[in-house]
Amino acid sequence: MGRKFFTNIVGCTLIIYLSLSTFSLINVVAEEYGPAFYRQNIRPITNHDCARCHFSVFTDIRDKGGAHQMVCMKCHEIFHTYKPGKNWKDVVPDCADCHVLFHGADFPDCLRCHENAHAPKNSLSFRKIVKDCRKCHVDQATETTQNLSAHTATACSSCHHDKHGYIPACTECHSETHTPFIKNTGCNTCHPSHSPLVVSYTEDVADNICTGCHVDVGNQLSGSENKHAFLKCANCHANKHRYIPMCQECHGQEPHSKALLEKFSGCNDCHGNPHTLTLQLP
Numbered sequence: 114m115g116r117k118f119f120t121n122i123v124g125c126t127l128i129i130y131l132s133l134s135t136f137s138l139i140n141v142v143a144e145e146y147g148p149a150f151y152r153q154n155i156r157p158i159t160n161h162d163c164a165r166c167h168f169s170v171f172t173d174i175r176d177k178g179g180a181h182q183m184v185c186m187k188c189h190e191i192f193h194t195y196k197p198g199k200n201w202k203d204v205v206p207d208c209a210d211c212h213v214l215f216h217g218a219d220f221p222d223c224l225r226c227h228e229n230a231h232a233p234k235n236s237l238s239f240r241k242i243v244k245d246c247r248k249c250h251v252d253q254a255t256e257t258t259q260n261l262s263a264h265t266a267t268a269c270s271s272c273h274h275d276k277h278g279y280i281p282a283c284t285e286c287h288s289e290t291h292t293p294f295i296k297n298t299g300c301n302t303c304h305p306s307h308s309p310l311v312v313s314y315t316e317d318v319a320d321n322i323c324t325g326c327h328v329d330v331g332n333q334l335s336g337s338e339n340k341h342a343f344l345k346c347a348n349c350h351a352n353k354h355r356y357i358p359m360c361q362e363c364h365g366q367e368p369h370s371k372a373l374l375e376k377f378s379g380c381n382d383c384h385g386n387p388h389t390l391t392l393q394l395p
């Protein structure tokens with residue numbers, strides 16, 4: 114009983130299979146030769162057709178092609194003409210046809226860095242650009258060499274590591290900071306990244322940032338009763354670290370006569386330390 118049923122199943126399947134395949138065979142052949150076939154309009158080859166055969170190129174462009182998601186034939190005006198011995202470069206397009214020499218005459222060999230033409234940005238090789246930072250980023254290179262600091266001796270790629278365009282956090286290298294670290298922009302308000310010793314700041318800077326390092330001056334000022342104690346450090350030492358103001362910037366010649374002042378080398382002769390203003394008449 115079971116055996117008979119099995120034979121029936123096999124038989125039916127075989128019949129269905131055979132009839133189907135004969136049917137489709139007839140169908141295909143009917144379309145592929147004879148006057149009817151040759152009367153058809155043949156549509157030009159499409160991007161879709163290229164992609165069917167060159168599936169890996171298609172997936173490259175699909176997944177990481179970026180702005181190169183274009184029609185293949187925009188670049189490959191000529192294709193399938195390769196013969197052994199022919200120069201490959203004569204068959205494939207030249208980047209500069211569309212981009213000119215994008216980074217100038219120093220960088221004619223595009224595929225050295227943009228390793229895959231079908232994914233030009235994604236395939237950018239970090240390893241190969243490490244030596245050339247300064248040639249493309251002249252402004253930053255000049256800034257570090259003209260303002261000597263420990264960062265001048267730090268390789269660009271020590272900070273901008275692993276991936277082109279990566280921005281490091283200051284705390285990757287400076288774990289104990291003298292101001293609370295929230296983000297780089299906090300540090301950058303005083304230290305430009307490429308010239309960190311050119312410290313500048315605004316009048317909003319809190320005194321405790323200064324007195325963290327200048328403990329003595331902080332104590333002098335807060336310990337005195339004079340009217341300078343109401344000023345902030347940055348009101349006098351404005352804009353730039355180590356800037357020493359002239360008393361006249363705020364006081365003019367007042368309140369003394371020119372004749373009196375001419376006899377002394379400066380205001381401090383009498384007024385002493387500007388943080389305490391203890392009068393010391395000579």
Ligand code: HEC
Pocket residue numbers: 163164167170171174181182183184185186187188189205206207208224230231
């Ligand atoms: C932006 C221009 C550009 C576009 C768009 C482009 N290609 Fe290419 N293709 C190139 C360049 C340049 C090369 C040569 C790469 C090399 O020398 O390594 C190349 C190489 C090839 C090659 C031979 C080498 C390989 O990678 O197998 C094939 C095949 C190819 N492309 C197919 C395609 C197909 C199919 C499409 C569309 C789905 C396409 N290309 C889209 C520029 C392009």
Ligand code: HEC
Pocket residue numbers: 158159160162163164165166167185186189191192193194195196204
């Ligand atoms: C029927 C399959 C098929 C189709 C469709 C096809 N190619 Fe090719 N193509 C090949 C084969 C096979 C090669 C040679 C082996 C290789 O490089 O992969 C080749 C090679 C190439 C090459 C490199 C060698 C040369 O002589 O140019 C390019 C570029 C190329 N194809 C582009 C295209 C483009 C663009 C399209 C669509 C307009 C396309 N192909 C459609 C099969 C196909």
Ligand code: HEC
Pocket residue numbers: 178179180181187188206207208209210211212223224227229230233234
């Ligand atoms: C047929 C013209 C054409 C050719 C050839 C061509 N490109 Fe492009 N490429 C474009 C266009 C269009 C864009 C998008 C607009 C732009 O950025 O200029 C683009 C964008 C790019 C981008 C930015 C990609 C992104 O995702 O933002 C890079 C990098 C690039 N191309 C490199 C190359 C390299 C390297 C080659 C040679 C292997 C090349 N291109 C060949 C037309 C071309």
Ligand code: HEC
Pocket residue numbers: 208209212213214215216220221222223224225226227234237241242245277278
């Ligand atoms: C020394 C390595 C190197 C060489 C050689 C090189 N590039 Fe680039 N290219 C880069 C880097 C790095 C970028 C910046 C990518 C980014 O924005 O992250 C870039 C960016 C680009 C962009 C713009 C991408 C964007 O963000 O819009 C284009 C277009 C481009 N290159 C085309 C070319 C062409 C064309 C050539 C050859 C004439 C070439 N490159 C040669 C390294 C190189």
Ligand code: HEC
Pocket residue numbers: 216220242243244245246247249250269270273277278279280
């Ligand atoms: C071939 C030229 C080229 C080379 C080599 C190159 N860059 Fe760039 N770089 C670019 C271009 C183009 C851009 C994007 C446009 C711009 O902002 O100038 C860029 C952008 C950057 C950015 C800014 C990213 C952002 O978010 O604003 C940093 C940081 C950077 N590059 C660092 C480097 C470092 C470090 C090196 C060396 C390891 C290097 N670059 C090598 C061309 C180059």
Ligand code: HEC
Pocket residue numbers: 246247250253254257264267268269270271272273280281282297301305306307
């Ligand atoms: C000590 C770490 C450090 C070193 C060394 C360093 N950078 Fe930077 N760079 C940064 C930081 C942080 C930023 C982002 C904040 C900023 O713009 O100042 C940056 C920003 C950049 C930018 C984006 C544009 C800009 O100015 O904001 C470029 C381009 C750049 N650096 C290139 C370079 C090059 C080229 C070198 C080597 C000559 C270099 N950097 C050395 C930390 C560094």
Ligand code: HEC
Pocket residue numbers: 261262263264267271272281282283284285286287297300301304305306309310
């Ligand atoms: C890749 C590591 C690295 C990163 C990231 C880094 N620095 Fe530095 N920096 C150093 C080294 C190394 C020194 C010298 C030794 C020291 O003072 O710790 C230094 C020194 C300094 C100095 C003193 C300069 C001198 O010549 O004595 C300042 C200020 C400074 N860094 C600020 C910053 C700021 C702000 C940031 C973030 C924008 C930053 N650094 C990011 C490595 C780094």
Ligand code: HEC
Pocket residue numbers: 283284287290291292293294295299300301302303304310312314318322354
């Ligand atoms: C209000 C301004 C200001 C801010 C904000 C600031 N600094 Fe400074 N920093 C200074 C001054 C001023 C010096 C002393 C410079 C000198 O010696 O000429 C200094 C010195 C340094 C030094 C040199 C080593 C030392 O401690 O003497 C490093 C490293 C440093 N700062 C890192 C940082 C980092 C990282 C941040 C962010 C968390 C930061 N700074 C925020 C003003 C500031």
Ligand code: HEC
Pocket residue numbers: 291314318322323324325326327346347350354355356357
């Ligand atoms: C990270 C420590 C640090 C911080 C923060 C700091 N300084 Fe300094 N400052 C120094 C050092 C180091 C010197 C040099 C001392 C020397 O030469 O004896 C200095 C020197 C000075 C001088 C004297 C310049 C001279 O010619 O004698 C002034 C003024 C000064 N700082 C003001 C400030 C002010 C205002 C702030 C806050 C905005 C500040 N400092 C924050 C470390 C710091």
Ligand code: HEC
Pocket residue numbers: 320323324327330331334341344345346347348349350357358359360381387388
């Ligand atoms: C009224 C303006 C004024 C204020 C406010 C002021 N300073 Fe000064 N400071 C000066 C002048 C002027 C000098 C130069 C004194 C001299 O020539 O001997 C000076 C000198 C200094 C010096 C170097 C000499 C020394 O005494 O060590 C440091 C450091 C300094 N100030 C830090 C600070 C700090 C930190 C604050 C805030 C707590 C501050 N100053 C507030 C005017 C001011």
Ligand code: HEC
Pocket residue numbers: 338339340341344348349358359360361362363364380381384387390
């Ligand atoms: C940033 C501006 C500024 C600078 C720079 C400055 N002062 Fe003053 N000074 C003031 C102000 C504001 C007062 C309070 C004026 C008032 O209340 O009428 C003051 C008050 C004084 C007083 C009166 C103190 C008191 O307690 O009655 C003396 C004395 C004085 N300054 C001397 C100096 C001398 C000397 C210098 C230079 C070493 C100097 N100042 C630099 C802003 C400044």
Ligand code: HEC
Pocket residue numbers: 360361364365366367368369373374377379380381382383384392394
């Ligand atoms: C010969 C010594 C001497 C010299 C030099 C001197 N002063 Fe005075 N100054 C005095 C005396 C004394 C007073 C009165 C002190 C008091 O009333 O407690 C005074 C008072 C002041 C006052 C407070 C005036 C008020 O109305 O309370 C200011 C502001 C002042 N001087 C600024 C300056 C400035 C700025 C200079 C330099 C341009 C300077 N002094 C040079 C001796 C001097």
